[in-house]
Amino acid sequence: MTKKNITGAFRVLLFSVLFSSISLFAQHNNTSPQSEHHDSDIQHEMQSTKHGDEHAGEESEEFNASEVILEHVKDSHGWHILTTKDGHHVNVPLPVILFSKHSGFHIFMSSKIGHGHSYKGFELGHGTIMIENSKGELTEKSVEGKILELDEEGNLVGAGLPLDFSITKNVFMMFLAVLILIIVFLSVAKSYKKRGVAAPGGLQGFLEPLIVFVEEDIAIPNIGETKYARYMPYLLTIFFFILIHNLMGLIPFFPFGANVTGNIAVTMVLALFTLLITNFSGNKAYWRHIFAPPGVPKLLLLIMVPVELLGILTKPFALMVRLFANITAGHIIVLSLVSLIFFFKSVFMAVPSLVLVIFMDMIEILVAFLQAYIFTLLSALFIGLAMPEHEHVQA
Amino acid sequence: MDLVTPGIGMIFWTTLFFLILLFILGKFAWPAILSAVHARNESIRKALDSAEKAREEMAQLQADNEKILAEAKQERDAMMKEARNVKDKIISEAKEKAGEESAKLLKHAREAIQNEKASAITEMKEQMALLSVSIAEKVLRQKLSGDKEQKELVDKLVDDIDLN
Numbered sequence: 287m288t289k290k291n292i293t294g295a296f297r298v299l300l301f302s303v304l305f306s307s308i309s310l311f312a313q314h315n316n317t318s319p320q321s322e323h324h325d326s327d328i329q330h331e332m333q334s335t336k337h338g339d340e341h342a343g344e345e346s347e348e349f350n351a352s353e354v355i356l357e358h359v360k361d362s363h364g365w366h367i368l369t370t371k372d373g374h375h376v377n378v379p380l381p382v383i384l385f386s387k388h389s390g391f392h393i394f395m396s397s398k399i400g401h402g403h404s405y406k407g408f409e410l411g412h413g414t415i416m417i418e419n420s421k422g423e424l425t426e427k428s429v430e431g432k433i434l435e436l437d438e439e440g441n442l443v444g445a446g447l448p449l450d451f452s453i454t455k456n457v458f459m460m461f462l463a464v465l466i467l468i469i470v471f472l473s474v475a476k477s478y479k480k481r482g483v484a485a486p487g488g489l490q491g492f493l494e495p496l497i498v499f500v501e502e503d504i505a506i507p508n509i510g511e512t513k514y515a516r517y518m519p520y521l522l523t524i525f526f527f528i529l530i531h532n533l534m535g536l537i538p539f540f541p542f543g544a545n546v547t548g549n550i551a552v553t554m555v556l557a558l559f560t561l562l563i564t565n566f567s568g569n570k571a572y573w574r575h576i577f578a579p580p581g582v583p584k585l586l587l588l589i590m591v592p593v594e595l596l597g598i599l600t601k602p603f604a605l606m607v608r609l610f611a612n613i614t615a616g617h618i619i620v621l622s623l624v625s626l627i628f629f630f631k632s633v634f635m636a637v638p639s640l641v642l643v644i645f646m647d648m649i650e651i652l653v654a655f656l657q658a659y660i661f662t663l664l665s666a667l668f669i670g671l672a673m674p675e676h677e678h679v680q681a
Numbered sequence: 682m683d684l685v686t687p688g689i690g691m692i693f694w695t696t697l698f699f700l701i702l703l704f705i706l707g708k709f710a711w712p713a714i715l716s717a718v719h720a721r722n723e724s725i726r727k728a729l730d731s732a733e734k735a736r737e738e739m740a741q742l743q744a745d746n747e748k749i750l751a752e753a754k755q756e757r758d759a760m761m762k763e764a765r766n767v768k769d770k771i772i773s774e775a776k777e778k779a780g781e782e783s784a785k786l787l788k789h790a791r792e793a794i795q796n797e798k799a800s801a802i803t804e805m806k807e808q809m810a811l812l813s814v815s816i817a818e819k820v821l822r823q824k825l826s827g828d829k830e831q832k833e834l835v836d837k838l839v840d841d842i843d844l845n
Contacts, residue, residue: 454691
């Protein structure tokens with residue numbers, strides 16, 4: 287894309303800023319596909335450490351939609367707001383927290399390592415590196431967006447990848463979401479105390495149907511009238527946790543728009559909670575069903591027990607993948623539609639693109655509620671299945 | 682950062698934030714909200730129940746009223762009928778009694794008249810007897826100044842008596 291095009295595109299973007307992310311087009315400025323460069327004698331060498339010098343000439347590159355979209359869907363250390371006409375980046379720096387086996391803890395702002403700069407030997411990786419695995423073989427590993435630790439000669443220190451506990455874009459938005467949830471629900475709880483049995487009003491009136499829905503349509507039918515109460519806090523928390531991240535992810539401005547529930551680590555943690563709760567609340571009948579299914583011939587148990595044990599894991603695994611894939615897919619579709627404008631390099635493309643983006647955003651709002659509902663429903667279902675009311679009669 | 686490889690940082694922060702959220706909301710928000718919702722449900726259920734009860738009571742009351750009204754009407758009809766009967770009876774009795782009474786009076790009157798008549802006749806007879814005796818005495822005193830005339834008279838008298 288030429289500089290002129292970027293200027294034109296920037297105007298279009300101001301139009302579409304309400305409906306999609308502003309940080310979209312500028313991202314390709316500092317992401318350059320690095321040339322492959324295998325170094326066989328130095329095992330842990332980075333492929334491209336000279337990134338900073340290169341990005342002067344990058345603006346003439348073609349617009350790469352998939353790169354832009356993936357960059358946006360993934361987590362990042364800084365929060366890129368926009369790039370001005372003269373190629374100046376506006377970033378919100380976020381704290382980077384690293385733990386390296388060699389140099390211990392480090393806390394610094396992400397602006398220190400932005401645009402290819404190096405700080406105390408740490409810098410953002412690009413492309414792939416060759417890394418030695420446990421068997422001593424060299425394997426290719428993507429370090430795009432990861433923080434690498436290098437010594438003075440530019441070689442990777444140790445494994446090269448310090449443990450990264452940074453407050454990234456996702457962590458930052460999650461912190462915000464958790465804060466909002468706590469404030470909202472504590473105030474709602476307060477208004478319940480104040481109003482007593484009077485009809486709900488305001489925020490309370492908006493949230494009560496959702497709370498009652500989780501209780502009466504998710505918890506009670508799946509877990510049972512007698513046992514559901516114990517699991518209500520978990521189900522309500524996970525429902526609103528997923529819902530608020532889904533919805534906040536659809537808002538394209540800072541500090542929203544991060545793809546938190548489309549992050550595999552987040553969905554994994556949530557699914558793990560369901561896994562733990564399910565198995566810790568499993569009763570005798572549940573375990574009996576796994577290790578000694580009634581009415582199954584002894585020989586078949588050799589197959590059945592591993593299958594059942596696998597089933598314990600596949601259920602939350604499906605939860606993890608479903609949420610991740612649905613939310614990520616939503617973000618990708620919206621971003622693709624916005625990318626059409628830059629792909630066709632035409633202002634007129636903005637109109638159909640906007641119409642489609644608005645349409646997709648509507649669907650994504652539905653999906654936001656739907657996925658929160660499905661995750662909560664299936665969690666309740668698994669918990670309910672782990673404590674069957676009656677043991678099966680021996681056939 | 683990889684799309685499908687979970688990063689340690691994100692796992693750490695998600696776990697931490699989620700547990701904090703679960704703890705705070707689970708302790709301060711959910712129990713208060715749920716118990717308030719339940720309390721309201723309960724109060725609404727009670728209100729509906731009592732409304733239903735009141736409705737039933739109203740219906741019952743109305744039915745009772747109608748029943749009482751019908752009974753009163755019936756009673757009134759019965760009383761009217763009875764009163765009419767009593768009236769008729771009294772009238773007929775009165776008539777009967779009046780008839781009897783008048784008949785009795787008539788009879789008494791007749792008897793009295795009869796008695797009076799009889800006594801009057803008797804008295805008249807007595808008076809006439811007395812008068813005749815005195816007349817006769819005077820006549821006798823005049824005529825019976827000789828024996829012959831006395832004899833004649835006596836004979837005549839005797840004849841007369843036979844005639845009577």
